[in-house]
Amino acid sequence: MRQGKNRFIIGFLAAPVTLYILFVIWPYIQTFQVAFSRWDGQSAPEYNGLDNFKNLFSDSKFTGAVEHHVVMLIALPLVTLTIALFFSFMLNLGGSIQGGRLRGVRFSGIYKVIFFLPQVLAVAIIGVLFSTVYQQGSKSAGVPSGVLNAVLQAVGIGGKDQIGFLTDSNLALWSVIGVMVWQAVGFYVVLFSAAMTSIPKDLFEAAALDGASRATLFFKITLPLLRDTLQVGWIYLGIAAFDGFALVQVMSINGGEGPDNSTSVLPLEIWNNAFNQPKAGYAAAMGVALFFMTITFAAISMRVTRRESIEF
Amino acid sequence: MTTQPDTIRTAKPAARPAGAQPGRGRRRERNPFMALSHIALLLWALLVAVPLLSTFLGAFKSSDQILNGKPWELPHHWSFSAYGRAWSTAHVGRYLFNTIIIVGFSTFGTMLLGSMAAYVLARYTFRGNRFIYLMFVSGMTFPVFLALVPLFSMVKNMGMLFTYQGIILVYIAYSLPFTVFFMAAFFKTLPSSVAEAAMIDGAGHAKVFFRVMLPMAKSGLVSITIFNIIGQWNQYLLPVVLLSGDPNKWVLTQGIAQINTNAGGVADWSGLYAALSLAIIPVIVVYVIFQRQSGLTAGAVK
């Protein structure tokens, strides 16, 4: 029976483990190795120590992308979580008080279904979708307006020239962030809703009995108890702020760099170095740098927001 | 027993009229804040729906109407020609077919291999169990694009570049961490009594797995399968790296993203809208059906 057990274990683990090591583990290890060498992607890599990493800091494309990530890091979690919090509060607790219990607004179920929808769509598809939404139109040029410009024109915003959301270097990055928020909000609405429904109602009732306003209910009870979920959301969104590859490559002009290189992101630069130029070693170094930046952010976030969990 | 918690401002009435539901002690709060909130919710719902709706409508419109009309107008004439162009000339039909094939095989392979590995890791003790388990789970923390270039070389050297089998195997490999993590947790919760009984009856380990444990894990299998299908269906990075060289094998995401770059792609807007619709509508349909079936938002649907 022992023989059979070992054979069974090996038999069941052989295929998954082999596949995994071959296509996941080994390439990751190689990336870390290759980050320290000069490699064109085809012939043998030649070791060059920390040169790649040193060059990163003087590479304006690298530093430019990092700047964009800082902006996204601040804006994306802040905007998404604020909106999602507000909506999930409304949907779960913002409605009538029925039979002594706080309810969500009417149709909250339908709202949630609609809000969550962008999550199930592929990012690349959303990118193409919003390329059309953000389109700067011009009748004389035969270019139709995107929905956004059409709405703005209908309400009188925007002059003779429509707004180039993706072609104006001051707007492009924000337009990209806008799409990221559009896709992310629904997920957090659902997440926060689930967390909120697990908060015992008696807490609310007791507070309401004491004369607490709705705002008080939100800030003094809901928010603190959602802290853990918020922390998770913050970290996930921060990690997402280090990505943006598919969206930017599909939506932004000039291969994703954007007007005046205003939408470059690190995964895009890594991609360009590895596949459009023979600088796979350098790209790997950039990837390693990005990886450490992401991990550092996650670690700091966890430390800073750490608190004892509240038992209830 | 409820009080009206807040000061009731008399300025504006609520956005909604007093509700029709009878009930004891039910009071509805009316104040501008509530009205604003309702408007905000509605606005966001529109923000989600309008881009999609105008795309679906646009697919039916003539170029003239798209240029000169408003995006939210209904089509003057409902023409399906754009869909035809998107399906065949722009190869969206082929991309859909490719995606179904690839995701079908990959999800099956993922669930099979993932469950097998998860089961062994969850219910058997042996040296290296913890190590292998952590090896799988840690994969969830690494971003895929880190491994892209060595992965490309690896697949190229194995002669599987631009092939179905290559991308299927890679999909399976990268879906294993998530699958193993969740299925292992699930397998741990299953009672051992049934398995033991089967073994006493003389069934081998493998038989127990396939005949007894897997069926017991059905609910877990179903939800993880669905997550894998969605994740693999929406993949963009891996196909672009591993399938670019052969446009006949492209999947839906990369096909739509590069819709204007392959020969005979649609270059007009109605065709583009049609292609987008073909990619989006099936997903929405499945999503809505799934919503009704399992109530993803269960407990929150009032």
Next chain:
Amino acid sequence: MSQSPAPKGLDRRTLLQRVGLTALVAGPGVSLLSACATSSSKKKDNVKANNSDAKNPFGVKATAPLDVVIFMGGYKDDYATKGHEPIYKKAFPGAAIKHEAITAIGTTLQPRFNSGTNIPDVVDNSGTAQMDWTALASAGQLQDLTKLWDAPSVDDPSKKVRDTGMVAGKPMQMNYVATTFGLWYNKKLFADNGWTAPKTWDEFTALCDKIKAKGIVPFAYAGKNAAYYMYYGIIQSANKLGGNQVGVDVDNLADGAWSNPAVKTAAQKWGEICQKYSDKAYLGLIHTQVQTLHKQNKIAFYPSGDWLENEMKDVKGADGFEYAICPYPDMGGDKLPYPALRVSAGEPFFASAKSPNPAGALEYLRQMLSKAGAQAFFQQAGSMAVVKGALEGLQLTPGTQSVVDAQKAAGSSVITWLNFDGWYKDLDMEARNQTNKLCYGGGNADSFCSALDKEAAKIKADSSITKQTRPAIS
């Protein structure tokens, strides 16, 4: 290998990158490949050319089989199976031809070359997974094609093969497809309105005014993914104005190459055209979207290569639309005369040095370079081969006919092709960015030139980037 969404022209452009790469200069004035050529030709030159035998100058054995590998891409492989291979078979009826159509050339063939077994004779080494030319050359796998260029041409044995080509042949690559670049317009639209292709810049702007008055956008290019079409045009004008050396300097990253007065004038004049006669909305569009509007008579002039007609063949255009090409207009004081066109060659083939039938490989290439071969290629693949005058007298599509006419008018005035966009991706991207700024962003020529000089200097100073050069134009 470019993975980002790219126009079809870019595939060909990627091929042209490889053309540039074979001019890899390892040291001052020494071409790596020609050095290897001499060494390999000493070692393995088992094909003796006898140029007095016009029918079989390479001494091909009548019954020796031939193994031909074609890249299965944009051109497909019908041109080989229905064109070139039958031509070869007619000359050598006893030879069996093995035909292989492969997409991942490198993946499939590299092992065969490495192991020395089953090496094909003729290889169309193209596509994103093609084999590395330098590596092949170093391993002595490529035949020196000088014998090919010196051999008598199939159509006129008194001429050498090298004289029948539009572009000079390379030592180890036979680049088969000729690409012409110019301004495209609708012949019918112009005829209906009594407009003619402008020869001088004044004629050009006057024409643009008339076109604009008719409600048509006179000029456009696609800013989202094809801004390089526009800077190709700017440099084309600059080359025409100041001579081909201007482009060579740009390629060689010479100091101040972009601030050359010819470049500045070209940038300034084209910037003005875009600002006055184009529309910012095109900045966010992809090449096929702009090309569709062009084919629907919403845009008059569009800069592109001669792949345009084929690329747009499935798109419905205005009634009676006929593609026509015209050269870039004179800017005043041009070194090259008006009809000068930009021509270059891509889609590289090689003849193996270590395969069973090296003589047959050379003969196959020679037959490809005949008029019959070029015509067969055109009929099957819809593109022009580098053979001069091969398509004259044939029933051609309007666009191709106009290219043939324009090439005839251009004679020997050739504007040479740019290479830096394949060599230095960063410079290519920055050039696209600056072009967009100049043309659709209301920028000026001074900042265009200085920004690109800065980027070129940066690349020049970066020792980790392998540099390549083009020889000076005498």
